[in-house]
Amino acid sequence: xNLTRLKYFxxxxxxxxxxxxxxxxxxxxxxxxxxxxxxxxxxxxxxxERLPRGVxxxxxxxxxxxxxARLMQWGDExxxxxxxxxxxxxGVLRVASVPTFSWSRLPPLLRTFRxxxxxxxxxxxxxxxxxxxxxxxxxxxxxxxxxxxxxxxxTANFPALTMRGVATMPLAxxxxxxxxxxxxxxxxxxHWVIPSQITGFPGLVEISQQLWDLLGIAPGSVQQVSTLQxxxxxxxADMAVALMxxxxxxxxxxxxNTVPVPRELPPLYGVMVRSxxxxxxxxLEVFLDVVDAAFAEAEAGGETG
Numbered sequence: 001x002n003l004t005r006l007k008y009f010x011x012x013x014x015x016x017x018x019x020x021x022x023x024x025x026x027x028x029x030x031x032x033x034x035x036x037x038x039x040x041x042x043x044x045x046x047x048x049e050r051l052p053r054g055v056x057x058x059x060x061x062x063x064x065x066x067x068x069a070r071l072m073q074w075g076d077e078x079x080x081x082x083x084x085x086x087x088x089x090x091g092v093l094r095v096a097s098v099p100t101f102s103w104s105r106l107p108p109l110l111r112t113f114r115x116x117x118x119x120x121x122x123x124x125x126x127x128x129x130x131x132x133x134x135x136x137x138x139x140x141x142x143x144x145x146x147x148x149x150x151x152x153x154x155t156a157n158f159p160a161l162t163m164r165g166v167a168t169m170p171l172a173x174x175x176x177x178x179x180x181x182x183x184x185x186x187x188x189x190x191h192w193v194i195p196s197q198i199t200g201f202p203g204l205v206e207i208s209q210q211l212w213d214l215l216g217i218a219p220g221s222v223q224q225v226s227t228l229q230x231x232x233x234x235x236x237a238d239m240a241v242a243l244m245x246x247x248x249x250x251x252x253x254x255x256x257n258t259v260p261v262p263r264e265l266p267p268l269y270g271v272m273v274r275s276x277x278x279x280x281x282x283x284l285e286v287f288l289d290v291v292d293a294a295f296a297e298a299e300a301g302g303e304t305g
Contacts, residue, residue: 003075005039006068008032009047013065017054091283094123096132096141099229101270104247105167106145113290120283128227130198133158136273142284144273147245150202151269157200160276166295167270169245171207172258174231176238180257187259188217193231193240196224204228207266208243214262232256 012021018036022029040047047061057065093113097106102124110122127135135141137160147169148154155163175182175190182190197205205224212219223240225231231242236255245268249258272291274280280288 002039002042003072005035005042006064007072008035009039009061010065010068010072012036012048012055013057013061016056020054091119091281092121092123093283093287094125094135094140094142095144096125096127096135097145098129098132098147099126099227100147100169100245100248100268101145101167102126105169105270109287109290109294112294113287116290117283117286120286128198129201129203133161133273136275137161139275139278142274142281143287146201146271146273147268148201148203148271149207149266149268151271153202154200154271162274162276164272165269166272166291169247169268169270171243171261171265171267172246172249173211173261174235174242174244174249174256175259176235176241177255177257179238180259182241182259184215184217187215187241188219190219190241191221191223191239192219193223193225193234193242195228195231196226204243204268207268211243211261211265214264 008021008025011025012018012032015021015024018033019029022032025032036048043064045060046058047064048055049058049061095106095110110124113120113122125135125141129146132141132144132146136144137158145166146154151163151165155161173182173187179186192208194208195204228242228244228248231240231244232248232255234240235242241259243261246258249256274284274288
């Protein structure tokens with residue numbers, strides 16, 4: 001079906017006259033009459049009844065007018081959605097983020113992004129750190145967030161990915177409730193929980209060793225767990241202590257206490273990860289603008305992230 005002819009036909013029905021429709025369409029009457037006749041020939045049915053003054057739709061014409069109006073509206077909606085996709089304000093943004101970053105750093109970014117692009121659905125997953133990198137590298141996630149102790153080393157170890165530090169995440173020792181005054185001797189005898197070492201991924205394993213060196217302790221009981229959030233219930237149950245970002249402690253604030261770490265201990269860094277091999281699409285570009293704005297605001301306030 002020729003949509004231009006359909007548009008002409010619908011205008012004629014609305015106006016009740018070919019001459020009035022021609023005027024509204026900014027064309028002369030003969031080409032419009034010719035187009036209507038061609039449309040009737042295309043469909044093999046008479047659509048308009050010619051009256052002494054004006055025209056009226058036949059039964060087939062009335063049905064086409066109803067269906068055609070819906071079709072034209074649908075076409076407008078398709079065009080609008082297509083323009084929105086091209087502008088990055090519609091579609092799906094696939095985000096893979098480790099929980100350590102998702103706890104408090106990601107929500108403000110997603111909130112601002114939602115305000116900027118309300119038509120975009122966010123598909124959020126929380127895989128292991130190495131899996132985040134795999135998903136972004138393979139193009140199964142548009143953007144990823146991980147946490148590391150050394151952004152430069154992580155970047156060098158994964159050259160197919162573009163990485164950018166977006167948050168500084170101070171650390172504290174999470175201890176059981178009522179144990180905020182634990183001293184060095186108690187910390188040395190405590191059962192420590194740390195995340196498992198990931199090849200090429202510097203993180204809390206290395207910083208935990210730095211912490212023990214700074215405190216001058218050598219814990220005799222250390223347990224490695226798959227994810228940092230596994231440590232929280234163990235600490236809350238008075239079964240362990242753990243070095244973790246204050247962001248994580250805030251998730252269960254009141255269920256655990258904290259012991260400050262030495263000032264010399266480096267923090268963790270939240271890192272945004274995207275593919276270095278694929279150009280960002282319009283939707284990702286909008287999200288990157290949101291991150292840039294948040295990053296600039298944080299820098300102006302004296303904090304990265």
